[in-house]
Amino acid sequence: MKSQPHEVFRQYLEAQGLKLTKQRTEILDYLLRARDHATPERIHADLRAKDPMLGRATVFRTLLLLEKAGFASKILFSDGSHGYEHKFARPHHDHMICVDCREVIEFSNATIERLQDQISRRFQFTPLWHRHEIFGRCRKCGPKPAQGVK
Amino acid sequence: MKSQPHEVFRQYLEAQGLKLTKQRTEILDYLLRARDHATPERIHADLRAKDPMLGRATVFRTLLLLEKAGFASKILFSDGSHGYEHKFARPHHDHMICVDCREVIEFSNATIERLQDQISRRFQFTPLWHRHEIFGRCRKCGPKPAQGVK
DNA sequence: ATTGATACTGATACTCAATATCAATATGAA
DNA sequence: TTCATATTGATATTGAGTATCAGTATCAAT
Numbered sequence: 001m002k003s004q005p006h007e008v009f010r011q012y013l014e015a016q017g018l019k020l021t022k023q024r025t026e027i028l029d030y031l032l033r034a035r036d037h038a039t040p041e042r043i044h045a046d047l048r049a050k051d052p053m054l055g056r057a058t059v060f061r062t063l064l065l066l067e068k069a070g071f072a073s074k075i076l077f078s079d080g081s082h083g084y085e086h087k088f089a090r091p092h093h094d095h096m097i098c099v100d101c102r103e104v105i106e107f108s109n110a111t112i113e114r115l116q117d118q119i120s121r122r123f124q125f126t127p128l129w130h131r132h133e134i135f136g137r138c139r140k141c142g143p144k145p146a147q148g149v150k
Numbered sequence: 151m152k153s154q155p156h157e158v159f160r161q162y163l164e165a166q167g168l169k170l171t172k173q174r175t176e177i178l179d180y181l182l183r184a185r186d187h188a189t190p191e192r193i194h195a196d197l198r199a200k201d202p203m204l205g206r207a208t209v210f211r212t213l214l215l216l217e218k219a220g221f222a223s224k225i226l227f228s229d230g231s232h233g234y235e236h237k238f239a240r241p242h243h244d245h246m247i248c249v250d251c252r253e254v255i256e257f258s259n260a261t262i263e264r265l266q267d268q269i270s271r272r273f274q275f276t277p278l279w280h281r282h283e284i285f286g287r288c289r290k291c292g293p294k295p296a297q298g299v300k
Numbered sequence: 301a302t303t304g305a306t307a308c309t310g311a312t313a314c315t316c317a318a319t320a321t322c323a324a325t326a327t328g329a330a
Numbered sequence: 331t332t333c334a335t336a337t338t339g340a341t342a343t344t345g346a347g348t349a350t351c352a353g354t355a356t357c358a359a360t
Contacts, residue, residue, distance in 0.1 A: 021355040030158035096275050124289035125246050132282045205310040
């Protein structure tokens with residue numbers, strides 16, 4: 001029995017006149033399995049273990065496709081690099097990102113969401129999406145900067 | 151009479167054993183004058199009109215210096231590129247960014263700030279800074295996508 | 301004003317993520 | 331099975347950002 005996301009993806013591709021390929025399936029699978037913040041390079045490297053012929057360009061192309069289709073979204077790290085996460089059956093959420101170990105903690109807050117809409121309305125701004133990231137140190141890394149380690 | 155920011159900058163440099171140079175002054179000036187979201191490339195191109203010898207590396211170095219000193223901060227655009235804005239006598243604020251015309255509207259909301267602290271505490275996360283960007287369409291560009299124009 | 305230690309600059313070369321190109325291939329409707 | 335065409339992977343290329351380093355500007359001490 002096929003899982004829901006694959007079926008939704010297949011239907012999307014069909015509607016767009018696009019094709020369902022092994023590579024696209026592999027990459028979607030990866031995102032569905034990944035706990036968090038998978039970078040394109042990382043995805044490429046990991047998937048190559050199973051499919052050594054998988055090209056870099058295909059990974060980038062597919063991530064862009066998934067993003068445009070609304071099935072995945074970018075997470076930006078503090079150093080400017082970024083990763084992806086899938087959006088299947090995941091409610092909207094924002095991120096707290098540890099500047100030491102890069103752990104990503106998800107949070108969501110209905111009051112903040114509501115305030116955002118109020119603020120937008122006040123400026124006659126039509127919000128489409130947002131990004132709310134809090135940078136700092138996670139429980140494990142503690143309030144003090146990491147010592148020694150680069 | 152010298153303006154405040156230049157004096158503060160000079161004192162910072164002195165305290166760090168760094169030197170006040172023509173280039174650093176030019177770049178700080180640029181940020182102080184710019185309305186918003188000046189990209190490194192843009193700053194370089196514009197300043198070259200007056201100072202054709204100004205190097206790319208110097209612009210990047212100086213922006214990094216200003217950022218580390220706390221005199222400037224990055225704004226990230228939706229396409230992943232970024233710009234800078236100075237922070238002299240500007241209270242903390244976040245941004246609404248128009249996806250059509252790239253206009254940047256500043257906002258701030260004490261309640262949101264407070265909620266962020268609450269959420270962080272709940273996760274034993276020590277917040278250092280944050281970034282809260284709402285993407286959408288500004289009053290001028292209206293709620294519908296721009297037509298024709300790339 | 302001159303000197304001199306050293307921070308700074310600009311040119312160049314380089315890195316590396318991301319993109320464009322294109323011949324070969326896989327997909328899926330007929 | 332056929333075949334138009336979307337897709338792929340290899341390759342070349344781009345472009346933002348960085349490292350290097352010889353020459354230069356700054357500024358404290360004289």
